[in-house]
Amino acid sequence: MPRWFNTAGPCNPDHHYMLPAMRRLPEVRRLVEQQGYFVVHAPRQVGKTTALLSFARELTSEGRYVAALVSMEAGAGFPQDTGAAEAAILSSWRLATRAQLPPNSQPPEFPEAPPGNRVATALAAWSEATDKPLVTFLDEVDALRDGVLVSVLRQLRDGHRNRPEHFPSAMALIGLRDVRDYKVSSDDGDRLATSSPFNIKVRSLTLRDFTEDEVTELYSQHTTDTGQRFEPDALALAFELTQGQPWLVNALAKVAVEELVPELSQPIRREDIERARAILIYRQETHLDSLAARLREPRIRAILEPMLAGQLLGDVPEDDRRFAVDLGLLRRSASGTLEVANPIYREILVRSLASGTRDTLPSIQPSWLKPDGRLDVEQLRDAFLAFWRQHGEPLLATAPYHEVAPHLVLMAFLHRVVNGGGTIEREYAIGRGRMDLCVRHGPDTLAIEIKVWRDRESDPLTEGLEQLDGYLQGLGLDEGWLMLFDRRSNQPSIAERTRAEQARTPSGRRVTVIRA
Known part of the structure; x- marks a missing residue:
């Protein structure tokens, strides 16, 4: 499992909490015993390397195998030089085996071999030098590219027939992607598309996220060690926000116990987890930043853009959909529909897409705040109308996803509104035809439903009022906003068509309809 937050107080600062290493990969032992060659793929920062490193040490200590990760x-630094890549690998x-294996299990000196055969020759020599079956877990295989990648996979395939005396008895390729998605050219070029030249794999496994019970179990280790407890509402919210994504589970708790509530006599409450979430999103650390960088890739954009717009996906290749899931960006719901993996990712993705627009926004005076700091919704409406009439047209061009450009500009504006004093929660999914926003500022909550009126469609007002009715009911609110962005061809300018009007939902809730 990945490293968890260091304990606070007088405890060993190098201590970290873990769940049983192979609980989420129960099939691996059986595959090793069957002399299987297999793939383990999962998103970054979910514990693949740590789990399999721990399992390799366990296998070696049991005495039946010599195992190493x-x-x-x-080799990734030498995409066009197979020999140099092999030497670096x-x-x-x-170095890795020196740290993992006892002296009597170390590999021998690797024999000289021509480029394109050095990895296979080394594995053969290592297998022949051990008096037990050799098990190798090859991490970060998908970091390789082009001819180097194909060469290595062919060497593994060709050596496979010589196991267990002259090649590893069992082997796993570990990476972000399944073999079919390994790249054979740089950037966003072609992929292998099939498992060849590693067509010897018997299984492809993925590492699941933590369950809600496992998040509770992990956090309870901190309570046992320090006495600091997590209140039930805090535990429930931690799982709701992360959906068990290990890096987020760890990072959320680390911020809560080390930065927000360092006093061990004080419990971690729901509001502490909320604050920790906001800090993680604001910092957008390496894991979250690398995830956001994927949004410009055409394969990901083809999925996310219609999802954000509430449209159907259309003819998106199955490989691309599977790739987005393998990245950990999306997941499949219980009904099988694609959705963003968790609420924190939902926030990160949209914030990232709106960041260029947000940085382009002109200075906006916060006229929407009352003297006591509360949100004045009517003033906020007027401020948005004035802003949209003046700046909407040029700002739409700054949005990276054309289909949801109005959504991103609106959210860039709302980020200025909350500006550290509140949050924006978002809901969006394929085929719903809308995006829901919940703006929280102190004790005030504003629910906003976004609809887009496109060519060859009827006015979405009636449908929007019905949908907003259900959204307001779920939030326990009596009023909200319905944003109708008119994207039809040959319409008057934004300055001319932007206006606000009043309406009622089917159950009588008050609605400010903003047509823009």
């Missing part, structure tokens, strides 16, 4: 990443293996 070694990385292929060192084998050098990194030597």
Whole structure:
């Protein structure tokens, strides 16, 4: 499992909490015993490397195998030079095995071999030098590219027939993606599309996220160790926000116990988890930043843009949909529909897409605040109308996703509104035809439903009022906003058509309809 937050107080600062390493990969032991060659793929920061490193040490300590986890990443710096890539890989293996294996299980000196055969020759020599079956877990295989990747996969395939005396008895390729998605050219070029030249794999496994019970179990280790407890509402919210994504589960708790509530006599409450969430999103640390960087990739945009707009996906290849799930960006709901993996990712993705627009926004005077700091919704409406009439047209061009440009400009504006004093919660999904926003500022809550009026469609007002009715009911609110963005061809300018009007939902709730 990945490293968890360091304990506070007098405890060992290097201590970290873990769940049983292979609980989320129960099939691996059976595959090893069956001399299987298989793939383990899962998003970054979910514990693949830590789990399989721990399992390799467990196998070695049991005495039946010599097992090690070694990385292929060192070869990534030489995409066009197979020999140099192999030399770098084998050098990194030597360092890794020195730390993992006892002296009598260390690999021998790797024999000289021509480029394109050095990895296979090293694995053969290592297998022949051990008196027990060799098990190798090859991490970061998908860091390799082009001819180097194909060469390595062919060497593994060809050596497979010589196991267990002359090649590893069992092997796992570990990476972000399944073999079919390994790249054979740089950037966003072609992929292998099939498992060849590693067509010897018997299974492709993925590492699931934590369950709600496992999040509770992990957090309770901190309570046992320090006495600081997590209140039930805090535990429930931690799972709701992360959906068990291990990096988020860890990071959320780390911020809560180390920065927000360092006093161990004080419990972690729901509001502490809320504050920790806001801090993580604001910092957008490496894991979240690398996730957001994927949004410009055409394969990801083809899925996310209609999802944000509430439209149907259309003819998106199955490989691309699976790729987005493998990245951890999306998941499949219980009904099988694609959705963003968790609420924190939902926030990160939209904030990232709106960031360029947000940085382009002109200075906006906060006329929407009352003297006591509360939100004045009528003033906020007027401020948005004035802003949209003046700046809407040029700002739409700054949005990276054309289909949801109005949504992103609106959210950039709302980020200025909350500006550290509140939050924006978002709901969106394929085929719903809308996006829901919940703006929270102190004790005030504003629910906003966004609809887009496109060519060859009827006025979405009636449908929007019905949908907003259900959204307001769920939030326990009596009024809200319905934003209708008119994207039809040949319409008057934004300055001319932007206006506000009043309406009622089917159950009588008050609605401010903003046509823009």
